[in-house]
Amino acid sequence: MECSKCGREEVLPFRCAYCGDYFCSAHRLPEAHDCRQLHLARNITEIERGGDRASGSVSRPATMLALKSEVILSRLASMGRGSERLHLSAGGAIVAGVVFSIVYPFQEIGPFLLGLVVLSLVASFLAHELAHKLMALRLGYWASFRLNLFGSLISIVSIILPFKFLAPGAVMIFGPITKRNVARIAAVGPLVNIAIAMALLGLLALNRLLGVLDYRLALALYLVGEINALMGLINLIPIGPLDGLKIITTSARNWAFYMAAGAILYAVYLFMPRLAL
Template identity: 35%
Template sequence: MFSTPSDEASLYGRDDNVELLKAWAGTSLAFGIFIVHGQVLQPIFVYWLIIAALTCGIGFLLHELAHRVVARNFGAEAHFVANNGWLAISIVIAFLSVFIAAPGAVWHRGYLTVRQSGLIALAGPVTNLVLAVGFLILGENVSAQSEIFGINMQDLCRVGYRINAWLGLFNMIPAGPFDGAKVLAWDWRVFAVTVAVALLLVFGL
């Protein structure tokens, strides 16, 4: 997500890299717990936690970095701030087989036009949709027995495709702090095309 801070002091004294690492780790842990339905004491948990980090975790990381890169390209001051409370909640409810990804947001200061805000917001979901397509293509070109460092590539691609397609669609919700609200405020046609692609990836394929 991408927003203007209600408390500007929250932008100071924060190391973006630490905040991103914290959110990546928390999101990966929550998704790993969700995948194994809370069975974290089973040996297979480590396997799925690694896959969670390389799919959901990386998807989230690149999503937020895309917001930050585009915002800074437009001259805005942009920083990622992790949401510690939601990270903790996401980990706890993952044990109930519920997954919510709200690890934080890129906050910005500086004047931005509606178009610039829309493009910055769009960068995150589009990153997830591109990752989903990448995982889909890779999955179609690796065998069921393909492994790298003990990780089955079919498992990796299947999970990577599904979670990134869902993240792309979820973030296009046209309300509240979601990216879709800013994209819709800028250009309904871009919003419609992006949502259509996300729906196709989530439900059509």
């Protein structure tokens, strides 16, 4: 993410508690980035005295009332902008649009199962992001999912394109953190998708032996498993903001193992004869 002051790219930016924007280490303090809400960081008595010196006609009660009103309104607005639930809901809606464009050609499974496939894949996306957050919390860091403007726009545009993009946002981790912990937090997301895909693959293999599932239901499970395998594999690519880059910089061996597992799993789905479901 870029620093809002200088544009410097930061993997773990600092979030200003007053204006809500993100900054690099050099501009993390309100004074360093000319925070538009700097008055909230100053002592109330200091602000009051400054206002009295600047304008003797303003009474003390009026100054304090205006200050308290501004603080309340600013905090309410900040809560609305910074709600993690809002970011997750918007991210889930974007993912729903993208996955619907992927599974829409499989209308033979019927609208009900098609809707369940979309909901299952949105749940898989949320599980991926929440896995990052829970691991970060377990390691003692504060973490929150945030939409990314560029990623959201690319994801939305990909709905009408042949190539699909599923990265409207990411879990941001705040505070000093080691590279090893960055890799541990990054790894759990793709591993959740791989675990879901493996579980569904086992269920499909069992169905091939017993033949208890209807073809349409088996195809719906296949779609959920295949796209989960693809989500895990793509996130392990070591480029840009993807999880793979954070893993490979710490342990190339671990990354190679995860990548091989994801690639083999996706290949099994890709070459599995759908008529044999």
